[in-house]
Amino acid sequence: MWLFGETMPHVPVPRPVQTHVIRKQPPAGRRTGKPPWYGPAAVLGDAVGALLPVLLAFTLADSTHAVAYALVAAAVWLLVRGARDRYAERRLGERHNLGPALQDWLVLVGVLAVVRAATGEESPFLLAMAALAPCAPTSAVVHTLIHRHLMARRRGGQAIRRALVIGEANAVDGLVSHLAKRADHEFVVVGVCAIGDEDPHVLAPVAARLDRQAPPHMSTDSAPVLEAAQQLDVDVVLVVPGPCMTGPRLRRLSWALHSEECPLVVVPGLTEVARRRVGVSSVAGLTLLDVAPPLRQGCATLLKSATDRLGAALLIVLLAPVFVVVALTVWLDSPGPVVHRQTRIGRGGKPFTMAKFRTMVADAERLKHKLAATNEQDGRMFKIRHDPRITRVGRVLRRYSLDELPQLFNVVQGHMSLVGPRPPLPDEVAGYDEVELRRLAVKPGLTGLWQVSGRSDLSWDETIALDLRYVDNWSPSVDLEVLVRTVRAVLAGTGAY
Template structure:
């Protein structure tokens, strides 16, 4: 264990690196406070200027004189309520909707207190100023928090401000959790080693994570490895009493404890934790694939696709003209794809390859050693000159809007697979067929063709099991960035 711990200690240049990291992370609440104060100050300026200059507000022209007492109290109370609602707790930063929810709830309470207080005190607060302050302040506060989170995620991806993590548990579960933390770099967790149950004799897990000791020494190992967080995975302890004592030992070193159940790829909205008799029970809602096929999503698809066809009609016409002018071949390429419940349909695309592309496919697959999954080449010789332009910005997929109107596809959903791909599906992969395939989806906004086959499948199954209309809207917004950036498009 000594050699393993020494190796872990050398990950930082000196013992002071941990204190520097902790100081930087401790500034997060202060940074959030400054961000909120700046947003509220800007709100005050804009609300006063708007009330004075906008002509549809009636009453005295200058309201600044009325705000000598109420104005400062309102904005100081706003920040105080954000703090009271836990908006500056370190646990809310970085991930999850709690941070935004707390800021929003505090803002709504501020509006209620000011409105009711001025009414009871019969203070003539300008209604125009009040409406502008609330209407501008909430978006500015949320926008500031969003910017702060994006900056934090960027720092994490660059390897900065990360938490050093030790995972305790059976080697197989250690590897599962480590894989998730390694994949989601924006979370800011850096796995420095593992602690396994007594009797495990290997020096490393199957994925190569170094075993620093056993669970009887967990507090000592975590301290020597300079761990900020210890994850308790499945199989780490024989009894709940052992786990509780380990948490007490880690508490003395100010090491945070995270209990990681053997559940992955479940959205927060499907999880409810209810403590019963001191035992935290995790309730998982059923998969939401059936909700993804109901009338609300279909109505959204119809209206959205119809609007996009109208707006993008000049682009559709230009793309069709370029494809036809290149070699006078067919404008559209119809390919049989598998839709919801395994029903096949003709998926429409602008033709981006030479006319005999399908005939050349087998030869290319044998040349590249293709073994299964989705076949794509970064420099496919079959792609035409206008086809490269169409693929770069995903314009070749615009005719699929008509597939959406016909009910064969959705605006957002899993990638429509080929029938030959479906033949190789196992039971897990067939869950992708529970919903209509989409023009865009998690796989596209997460990297498109740069993703491995297994990762694309994982994202599609996650979408099916955790569907929500909010997630659809988020994917559509992110699609714009993915298309403009052309990441993974070829």
């Protein structure tokens, strides 16, 4: 499978992915860029999110400089966001931006701290921090609304770019199929230029053909490509390199396309790698992609471990009344233990005992073998939408994920994390292949991309894809975004059964 662009960390697979996304194609001759109001809306949202809280906080504190503080905070916030390229047209609406907003907020605090020290300003420090706190979440909300609007437009065939794909048949099939499965990107393929005599299996028409051998004259390649691009009124040409599309050949093709002001994008065969892990360098005239390894050690992982344990301990204290109420309802609803303990597989294949509130009848494990033929999942997991073993209270607990609360104790013990892949059963792991085993490279989580992207409604392949995306592209900002999305997923109860 081939990749165009980046899908993480935040990528979003917000709902089960169909085999192909049906999306309208824009008519030829019409450019469908992003709405021009995205930039002003983002700037206005950031300005208001910084100005109003600071103004309100210092006004309530009877400060004589409330207006000045608010104006300075808003101006610095906009400068920080602008300097970090947050208002660039190519970025607006492409992701939720919670992680970048938090990074920018830390820069904002640092800049204002320097200004405070340089000017000798003596406003209460805690008051200032509280006043600045809404900046990041407000910005994230504004950018999320823009993102949702952009995704809705793209599903309707707007704000997208007409693309011509060049490559060998298999490579073209892989790229076009990958793009057709998702609607969260800007490309719609309107034609292909096949290299060689083999026909691609994609639905897009073959607009031109190129010889497998590099031609002696540049025009032999460029003429059919430029003619196809003009006839189809394309906005961009996507090239999938391969044995036939060599570096010198691609370079000559780029000269022809750029002379006609037609953008060229080269698609590497690298999938599910976050943009922050990829760098571009040049060595001896060669353009290289530097792919950084996933985060597995260092300060970030130590911070994750500490945050997991402290956060889980705090949640246990805060949710103690909920624990008591749920335990009592489980005990009154059906005979059997209140807490169900089960062996799961953790990081590196190490087994541990996971706890959860019992949601099934006491002999559920014995009945599972009788229901094996009714499994509705297409992979290793066993899931039935209307499982007869689930109790009345159990259905409510599962819908709102209350049955998972005892796993907070597993997090405190270090067996699990707050965010991570779903903890698998031993019999599931026994059937894993080498790709599926990679999901055991990190601790399993109480919540994760699987839980916030559809849960049991997802296919096995989609589940594995989400888990591997998290394993390969984890960062603290990814965890934070998943935790925020978890609240919405729990309240909605989508895919929980």
